Amino acid sequence: MRTDGVEPAPPTAGIVQRPVRDAGRPAVQRVTIRDVASLAGVSVATVSNALNRPSIVAPDTLERVQEAIARTGFVRSTAAGQLRGGKSRTVGVVVLDLANPFFTDMVRGAEDVLRKHGYMLMVCSSDESTEQELHYLRLLEEHRVDGLLITPAGHELREIAKLAAYGVPTVLLDRDANDEALCSVTVDDIRGGQLAAHHLLELGHADIAFVNGPATIRQCADRREGAMTAVRAKGRRPRRDVVFREIEVPALTADHGERAVGALLALEPRPTAVICANDLLALGVLKGLASARLAPPEDLAVVGYDDVTFASMLSPALTSVRQPKYELGATAARLLVEEATGGAHEHRSIRFEPELVVRASSRAPRAIRP
Amino acid sequence: MRTDGVEPAPPTAGIVQRPVRDAGRPAVQRVTIRDVASLAGVSVATVSNALNRPSIVAPDTLERVQEAIARTGFVRSTAAGQLRGGKSRTVGVVVLDLANPFFTDMVRGAEDVLRKHGYMLMVCSSDESTEQELHYLRLLEEHRVDGLLITPAGHELREIAKLAAYGVPTVLLDRDANDEALCSVTVDDIRGGQLAAHHLLELGHADIAFVNGPATIRQCADRREGAMTAVRAKGRRPRRDVVFREIEVPALTADHGERAVGALLALEPRPTAVICANDLLALGVLKGLASARLAPPEDLAVVGYDDVTFASMLSPALTSVRQPKYELGATAARLLVEEATGGAHEHRSIRFEPELVVRASSRAPRAIRP
DNA sequence: CATGCCGATTGAACCGTTTCAATCGAACCT
DNA sequence: AGGTTCGATTGAAACGGTTCAATCGGCATG
Numbered sequence: 001m002r003t004d005g006v007e008p009a010p011p012t013a014g015i016v017q018r019p020v021r022d023a024g025r026p027a028v029q030r031v032t033i034r035d036v037a038s039l040a041g042v043s044v045a046t047v048s049n050a051l052n053r054p055s056i057v058a059p060d061t062l063e064r065v066q067e068a069i070a071r072t073g074f075v076r077s078t079a080a081g082q083l084r085g086g087k088s089r090t091v092g093v094v095v096l097d098l099a100n101p102f103f104t105d106m107v108r109g110a111e112d113v114l115r116k117h118g119y120m121l122m123v124c125s126s127d128e129s130t131e132q133e134l135h136y137l138r139l140l141e142e143h144r145v146d147g148l149l150i151t152p153a154g155h156e157l158r159e160i161a162k163l164a165a166y167g168v169p170t171v172l173l174d175r176d177a178n179d180e181a182l183c184s185v186t187v188d189d190i191r192g193g194q195l196a197a198h199h200l201l202e203l204g205h206a207d208i209a210f211v212n213g214p215a216t217i218r219q220c221a222d223r224r225e226g227a228m229t230a231v232r233a234k235g236r237r238p239r240r241d242v243v244f245r246e247i248e249v250p251a252l253t254a255d256h257g258e259r260a261v262g263a264l265l266a267l268e269p270r271p272t273a274v275i276c277a278n279d280l281l282a283l284g285v286l287k288g289l290a291s292a293r294l295a296p297p298e299d300l301a302v303v304g305y306d307d308v309t310f311a312s313m314l315s316p317a318l319t320s321v322r323q324p325k326y327e328l329g330a331t332a333a334r335l336l337v338e339e340a341t342g343g344a345h346e347h348r349s350i351r352f353e354p355e356l357v358v359r360a361s362s363r364a365p366r367a368i369r370p
Numbered sequence: 371m372r373t374d375g376v377e378p379a380p381p382t383a384g385i386v387q388r389p390v391r392d393a394g395r396p397a398v399q400r401v402t403i404r405d406v407a408s409l410a411g412v413s414v415a416t417v418s419n420a421l422n423r424p425s426i427v428a429p430d431t432l433e434r435v436q437e438a439i440a441r442t443g444f445v446r447s448t449a450a451g452q453l454r455g456g457k458s459r460t461v462g463v464v465v466l467d468l469a470n471p472f473f474t475d476m477v478r479g480a481e482d483v484l485r486k487h488g489y490m491l492m493v494c495s496s497d498e499s500t501e502q503e504l505h506y507l508r509l510l511e512e513h514r515v516d517g518l519l520i521t522p523a524g525h526e527l528r529e530i531a532k533l534a535a536y537g538v539p540t541v542l543l544d545r546d547a548n549d550e551a552l553c554s555v556t557v558d559d560i561r562g563g564q565l566a567a568h569h570l571l572e573l574g575h576a577d578i579a580f581v582n583g584p585a586t587i588r589q590c591a592d593r594r595e596g597a598m599t600a601v602r603a604k605g606r607r608p609r610r611d612v613v614f615r616e617i618e619v620p621a622l623t624a625d626h627g628e629r630a631v632g633a634l635l636a637l638e639p640r641p642t643a644v645i646c647a648n649d650l651l652a653l654g655v656l657k658g659l660a661s662a663r664l665a666p667p668e669d670l671a672v673v674g675y676d677d678v679t680f681a682s683m684l685s686p687a688l689t690s691v692r693q694p695k696y697e698l699g700a701t702a703a704r705l706l707v708e709e710a711t712g713g714a715h716e717h718r719s720i721r722f723e724p725e726l727v728v729r730a731s732s733r734a735p736r737a738i739r740p
Numbered sequence: 741c742a743t744g745c746c747g748a749t750t751g752a753a754c755c756g757t758t759t760c761a762a763t764c765g766a767a768c769c770t
Numbered sequence: 771a772g773g774t775t776c777g778a779t780t781g782a783a784a785c786g787g788t789t790c791a792a793t794c795g796g797c798a799t800g
Contacts, residue, residue: 032786043750048788058748078512079449079458080786083755088449090492090513099478101471108469111495120509122460123493125481139490142448143460254683283683290685309624310680313653315660402756413780418758428778450756453785 031074040068051076082144091119091336092140094133094150095173098125101308102325103151106173109329110149117337119146130154137163147336149173149329157182169339171332175218177349183339184349185332189219192321192354193226193275196303197244199319199356200273201234203364205301207243209271211260211281213252220252220277223305227275245271252277257284261292272365273301279308282318286361297363307357316360324352401444410438421446452514461489461706462510464503464520465543468495471678472648472695473521476543479699480519487707489516500524507533517706519543519699525586527552539709541702545588547719553709554719555702559589562691562724563596566645566673567614569689569726571604573734575643575671577613581630581655582647583622590622590647593675597645615641622647627654631662642735643671649678649690656684656731667733677727686730694722 037044042061049057050065057065068074082088091114095103111121122140126133133153140148141163151173152160161180164170172184200208210227213220224246231244247263249256257276264274264285276282282304289296296302296316304311307322331350339345407414412431419427420435427435438444452458461484465473481491492510496503503523510518511533521543522530531550534540542554570578580597583590594616601614617633619626627646634644634655646652652674659666666672666686674681677692701720709715 030786033788034786044787045750045752045789046748049749052788056748061748075508075511077453077514077786079452079514080755081788082449083447083453083757083786084788085755086788089509097478098481099471099474101469101474104469104471104474107493108467108495111468111493115505118509120492120494120513122490123477123481124490125478135485138445139459139488141445143490144447144449254679283680286685287683308680310653310684313624313657313684315685400756403758404756414757415759415780415782416778419779422758426778431778447756450785451758453756453787454758455785456758 030077031072033074033076035072036065036068036074039072040064087146087340088144089118089120090122090143090145091147091149091333092122092124092136092143092145094124094126094136094140094148094152096126096128096151096153098123102306102323105325106329106332109326109331110333111329113330113333113337117341119337126151126153128153130156134159141166141168147171147340149332149336151175169336171335171339173332174328177347181347183332183335183347185328185335185352186349187323187328187352187354189222189354190226190229192305192323193223193228194230195226195354195356196223196275196305196321197227197230199358200275200301200303200362201230201242203273203301203362205271205273205365206241207269207271207273208245209264209267209274210244210246210277211257211264211274211285212246212248212277213281214250215248217252223275223277243271249281252280254280254284254287257281258288258291259284261285261288264288265292265294271300273303273362275303275305277305279304279306279311279318279320282320282361283310283314286314286316286318296361298366301362301365303362311357312359314361319359319362320357322355322357324355328352400447401442403444403446405442406435406438406444409442410434457516457710458514459488459490460492460513460515461517461519461703462492462494462506462513462515464494464496464506464510464518464522466496466498466521466523468493470650472676472693475695476699476702479696479701480703481699483700483703483707487711489707496521496523498523500526504529511536511538517541517710519702519706521545525588539706539715541705541709543702544698547717551717553702553705553717555698555705555722556719557693557698557722557724559592559724560596560599562675562693563593563598563645564600565596565724565726566593566675566691567597567600568604569728570643570645570671570673570732571600571612573643573671573732575735576611577639577641577643578615579634579637579641579644580614580616580647581627581634581644581651582616582618583651584618584620587622593645593647613641619651622650624650624654624657627651628658628661629654631655631658634658635662635664641670643673643732645673645675647675649674649676649681649688652688652690653680653684656688666731668736671732671735673732681727682729684731689729689732690727692725692727694725698722 033044033047037047046057047065050062054062078089093107093110097103114121124136130153137159148168148170150160152175157180164182170182172182174186176186177184210224212224215221228244231242234242245267247260249260276285282302285302294300304318304320307320311318311320403414403417407417416427417435420432424432448459463477463480467473484491494506500523507529518538518540520530522545527550534552540552542552544556546556547554580594582594585591598614601612604612615637617630619630646655652672655672664670674688674690677690681688681690
């Protein structure tokens with residue numbers, strides 16, 4: 001139930017000065033810089049100066065202007081300022097999915113840095129759809145964002161490079177710039193895969209499975225490659241044959257991880273350890289193992305990837321490869337600010353090192369345990 | 371350790387054609403509507419019409435304009451449009467912490483609705499600081515957002531109501547409007563607390579602890595009140611004395627939950643069940659219990675609140691009170707759009723019902739178990 | 741006393757769009 | 771033929787700031 005109440009005009013003595021716009025909304029007439037100027041008895045230019053370069057206006061004038069601003073409740077319009085060659089004080093942030101804690105942490109990192117510089121974040125989830133990404137990129141361009149932080153959904157960076165070429169400082173998040181001249185902040189996924197596999201090999205595992213997402217996702221391919229590198233390095237030593245088998249699932253979700261357990265246990269001989277391409281998969285695998293009455297690390301060592309907040313709280317607590325998510329976003333934001341404000345700038349690729357966090361879910365295989 | 375690899379500039383064949391503005395930035399001259407008009411041989415008004423009211427321009431003219439837009443790569447400026455009485459096509463979203471999955475899910479709900487209406491989201495984390503909230507509100511006002519979705523950090527809604535009075539459609543997220551004339555979308559936290567406590571009481575628990583956040587947070591106070599209501603209702607029955615004790619921690623984090631375990635186990639006699647004001651606290655409690663070599667639900671039944679994604683994957687899987695997070699955000703966004711576009715509108719408060727999800731972490735106390 | 745300089749202030753142009761009233765041509769009506 | 775109507779198009783005035791060159795007054799200097 002609602003009433004179509006057209007709000008009565010406030011009791012103003014005399015003429016109705018503000019035109020009633022669309023029925024029923026207050027739509028108070030905005031205070032402009034001109035109102036402030038006339039109240040303070042100065043020109044609009046002086047008000048503008050008081051706002052942007054207070055040092056060049058006389059102290060008493062400044063005070064009068066500030067007084068007038070307070071009295072009128074004036075709030076400057078970014079849009080108007082932007083029009084006259086200015087900046088929009090806005091940064092576009094495009095991630096694959098804002099509901100994914102990995103991206104959320106990154107965005108927080110970026111937000112904390114950008115806030116200090118007066119930027120607002122326009123956050124968008126592409127849902128891994130290049131179409132939706134394009135839609136958002138277009139909108140961000142219309143808003144004339146001063147910068148762009150983006151985890152591209154596809155391999156095609158041309159649209160992004162086009163924006164960057166238009167003068168929009170751009171930093172790729174968790175994605176390499178390839179040949180395009182762009183900044184990027186990434187984590188070394190090959191190294192991460194290596195860390196995970198090396199850890200298991202050191203523990204004495206010689207038959208490792210890898211539950212992986214689609215090979216089209218760069219992170220998945222890299223992590224697998226890293227793991228295989230470690231395996232090959234080990235295998236080269238005499239008297240030691242290491243088996244490495246991959247199970248590919250269509251998406252990096254707990255659900256698919258759980259379903260992968262069937263295939264995992266069907267492997268002959270059964271592997272003694274499993275690396276999962278991310279923690280969600282690992283969570284699913286743990287759950288699936290529990291259903292199958294198998295208990296890690298006894299029956300199978302499990303290693304995840306991402307070290308999400310919850311990894312440490314599982315039981316067994318999950319061994320995982322940690323990525324500096326917050327730092328990733330914060331660093332990307334700093335690069336962005338540097339590019340947006342500093343004159344001199346050269347595109348840079350910053351690569352973070354992942355870190356293995358060993359917990360209870362990984363342990364030496366039964367066979368060689370004392 | 372990280373490497374700051376400075377990428378070499380890509381080899382470009384020939385002349386650097388783009389004008390260097392401030393050292394090193396492309397800063398290509400923007401294509402304006404005038405460029406499009408002159409290329410298409412029409413007036414700017416016609417181009418504007420082609421953009422906004424294509425039906426009133428002659429088909430062949432329309433085609434010529436669209437051709438010109440494509441050729442020039444014209445992208446309209448939202449800011450310029452906004453200036454001339456238009457809208458900013460932007461909505462401010464202020465949550466307590468974007469890194470908290472509860473808010474993230476809400477924001478996703480809002481995003482999905484708002485995207486369809488062409489709005490961009492300016493997302494801000496107030497970190498529960500009214501000061502930071504105010505900072506953001508000011509910035510959002512400067513950006514002339516077309517709407518505001520906000521979970522207020524404090525009890526003081528005056529600043530928010532002021533914005534709303536200025537004609538900015540506003541919807542409170544997970545927070546009541548009290549006396550202010552505002553829309554709000556909430557979940558019945560009293561009911562949620564009741565559900566949690568009632569569940570434990572039904573299982574036969576008679577000594578329940580409540581790990582709560584600061585009482586200044588309305589949600590915390592309400593959940594506690596709901597739980598106490600259930601306890602009192604039970605206590606009224608003869609021959610049954612129910613003990614209910616509260617442990618207050620300064621913030622709703624896993625860390626504080628873990629630290630609360632000390633106080634929890636120090637209670638004399640030790641409670642047989644614990645309700646946590648949210649899942650993060652519950653996770654911390656689970657972890658702390660594990661460190662203390664106690665295993666829920668055997669040694670202590672644990673109930674959380676929020677039912678975050680990971681709650682179901684813990685072991686024991688966490689019994690929790692689910693809130694329709696995504697729906698909350700989506701509904702708020704729909705209210706916002708209705709208020710922003712429809713002329714007729716009356717402020718509404720929509721209240722969702724929480725739902726108890728029973729899992730392995732809660733079970734009858736040892737004493738009365740068969 | 742004339743001159744020059746400097747800090748403070750200001751008028752006016754400008755940014756890129758939307759929109760309104762005015763114009764124009766063609767078709768239609770009497 | 772003259773008048774009317776209607777659809778398509780357009781010139782120009784906003785919108786609300788920023789900025790630049792010009793102005794002004796006061797003070798020190800020659």
